[in-house]
Structure formats: C-alpha cells, structure tokens
Amino acid sequence: MRTHTRPSPVFAAVLLLVRLSATFATDFPPAQNITWKSTNFKTVLTWGPEPTTEYSYTVEFSQLGRERQRNPHCIRSSRTQCDLSSSLTDLRACYTADVLSVPPEGQALELKEYPFSSSLRFCPYTQTLLLGPSFKLVVSPDQKMTTVHVSDPLTAAFKDGNQLSIRDVFGEELEYRVTYRRNKSTGKKVVTSKLNEVEVPGLDAGESYCFQVQALVRSRPTTSQLGELSQTQCTTSRTLPSWTSTRWV
Incomplete structure (x- = not known):
C-alpha cells in the first residue's frame, strides 16, 4: 500500500512564499509611454510610471536582428529613464528596447520572464534632433x-x-x-x-x-x-x- 506523507509546516510555508512571490512578480505593472529622446546623438529612453518599492526596471536593447544587451546603469533601477548614448555605437543602425518590470535590488529573481513593454524602432542617424549651432x-x-x-x-x-x-x-x-x-x-x-x-x-x-x-x-x-x-x-x-x-x- 502506498503511503502519503504530509509536508512539514516549514516546507509548506516556504513553498507558499515562493508561489506568492511568483504571483506578485507577474503582477508588476508593465512600463508605459516608452519614448526615445535624442538630441545631437545624446539618446535617452524614458517611460513611466515611477516604481514603488515592490519592483524596479531593467532595460534591454538591441540592433534589429541581433541579441539583446543591457546597460549596466539601467539594471534593477528605480529611475524611469536610461541614457543609452554610449551603448548605441553604430549610429546608422536601428534599435529597439524593452523595459522589464522586475523585483528590486536585493530580492531574488524567481521567474525567467517578467512583464515588459517594447519601444518603437529608433534610428539615430536619421532621427536624432540636431540642435541649433552657434x-x-x-x-x-x-x-x-x-x-x-x-x-x-x-x-x-x-x-x-x-x-x-x-x-x-x-x-x-x-x-x-x-x-x-x-x-x-x-x-x-x-x-x-x-x-x-x-x-x-x-x-x-x-x-x-x-x-x-x-x-x-x-x-x-x-x-x-x-x-x-x-x-x-x-x-x-x-x-x-x-x-x-x-x-x-
């Protein structure tokens, strides 16, 4: 006869906490109004809303058709902007970016996928605003x-x-x-x-x-x-x- 053992109270509590963490993580609000702002090739990605203490933002970007990259200053950040000027090195290429809603710094990353929103395509060479010269x-x-x-x-x-x-x-x-x-x-x-x-x-x-x-x-x-x-x-x-x-x- 197969016997069934009841999990210990400690194990059950840990399992419940993991499940709750995963549930809350998927409830992180996705970023909104993702916008490229670029003047003379100084390019900043902006979005909203301001995060609470429960989550933060990570930015991933890539040239079209290539692997996604991260800027080290825009990982699990509480800010709603990311300066990508030094990252978009090929000025004639076109880029897209994703803003992920993730747990804040110091908390474990429990999921493989987190809520994210994507930007429109941005091409620095043809889209950056050229400021008035002196x-x-x-x-x-x-x-x-x-x-x-x-x-x-x-x-x-x-x-x-x-x-x-x-x-x-x-x-x-x-x-x-x-x-x-x-x-x-x-x-x-x-x-x-x-x-x-x-x-x-x-x-x-x-x-x-x-x-x-x-x-x-x-x-x-x-x-x-x-x-x-x-x-x-x-x-x-x-x-x-x-x-x-x-x-x-």
Missing part, C-alpha cells in the same frame, strides 16, 4: 555682405576616444541653412551652403540684418532633414563715413 557674424567694409561663421556642434558620440561633431558624423551630407531678414521686417530669405562660412551678399549698406542658422541633412526623412533653429543674432546698423579729400599746403 555662429558669428562678420560684416564687410562696405556693409553689403555679411559672412556667417558657423561652428559645428559637438555630439554625444565618440570614436577612438575623441568626441565627434555633427560634421564628423554626416561629412559632406551636412549643410547649413541661413535664414535672414532686415531687422524689424517679417520678410525672410534663405541661403544654404556645405561650408562653415556662409556668405550673404546683396545687403543694403547701413541696415541691420538678423540671422538664424540650422543644420540640414537632405538624406534624412523630410520630417527630420532640418535641425533646430539657432538663436537670432543681428548686425548693427551703421552709417558709412563720408570721405573728403584734404589738400595739404
């Missing part, structure tokens, strides 16, 4: 031309230990679009150039003109070809001196 204005002696000297903005990307500019990333694809107008006027004109020194001729001497600059990469989708407009800078209106000849006696 620039200087140099007015010609006759005041009929202004040269806009544009500085290439730095990015959050590095190669061989060197920080890259947007010129380093986009090369000959990068152009600068200069929008200008007469001060206190609403009519605008545009000139584009692949150079960092953009000449704007045909101006009226003695008049003040205002300028804005933005990056332009025509190979990107139409919605992201133009970068953010820079701050406005204006030249000073000046009256040309009247030169008279002097006869020395």
Whole structure:
C-alpha cells in the first residue's frame, strides 16, 4: 500500500512564499509611454510610471536582428529613464528596447520572464534632433555682405576616444541653412551652403540684418532633414563715413 506523507509546516510555508512571490512578480505593472529622446546623438529612453518599492526596471536593447544587451546603469533601477548614448555605437543602425518590470535590488529573481513593454524602432542617424549651432557674424567694409561663421556642434558620440561633431558624423551630407531678414521686417530669405562660412551678399549698406542658422541633412526623412533653429543674432546698423579729400599746403 502506498503511503502519503504530509509536508512539514516549514516546507509548506516556504513553498507558499515562493508561489506568492511568483504571483506578485507577474503582477508588476508593465512600463508605459516608452519614448526615445535624442538630441545631437545624446539618446535617452524614458517611460513611466515611477516604481514603488515592490519592483524596479531593467532595460534591454538591441540592433534589429541581433541579441539583446543591457546597460549596466539601467539594471534593477528605480529611475524611469536610461541614457543609452554610449551603448548605441553604430549610429546608422536601428534599435529597439524593452523595459522589464522586475523585483528590486536585493530580492531574488524567481521567474525567467517578467512583464515588459517594447519601444518603437529608433534610428539615430536619421532621427536624432540636431540642435541649433552657434555662429558669428562678420560684416564687410562696405556693409553689403555679411559672412556667417558657423561652428559645428559637438555630439554625444565618440570614436577612438575623441568626441565627434555633427560634421564628423554626416561629412559632406551636412549643410547649413541661413535664414535672414532686415531687422524689424517679417520678410525672410534663405541661403544654404556645405561650408562653415556662409556668405550673404546683396545687403543694403547701413541696415541691420538678423540671422538664424540650422543644420540640414537632405538624406534624412523630410520630417527630420532640418535641425533646430539657432538663436537670432543681428548686425548693427551703421552709417558709412563720408570721405573728403584734404589738400595739404
């Protein structure tokens, strides 16, 4: 005859605790509103809600078709953002990310699978927002031309230990679009150039003109070809001196 033994109270309590832990783990709320925020290749993944003390978040990411990876700063974290700038090393690749809801640091991981939510696809080269560059204005002696000297903005990307500019990333694809107008006027004109020194001729001497600059990469989708407009800078209106000849006696 087969005999049945009743489990000890201690074993039963442990078994119940394990089952309850697994049940609670599957009840962790999944992340919501997962969003990529990227400017000049500084790329941060954000989501919500703020976790309670009962759970935390782990981020996994990958290039399309490749194995998932983890950023060491975004494992069992109580934050709702993860800076992946240094992890997305191939700027021309496209990435997706999963945000997993997992037990907080110090608690055992009882399950193989935890609730997670996935991001949309993100492609740094075509989707990062290019911020407005800084620039200087140099007015010609006759005041009929202004040269806009544009500085290439730095990015959050590095190669061989060197920080890259947007010129380093986009090369000959990068152009600068200069929008200008007469001060206190609403009519605008545009000139584009692949150079960092953009000449704007045909101006009226003695008049003040205002300028804005933005990056332009025509190979990107139409919605992201133009970068953010820079701050406005204006030249000073000046009256040309009247030169008279002097006869020395």
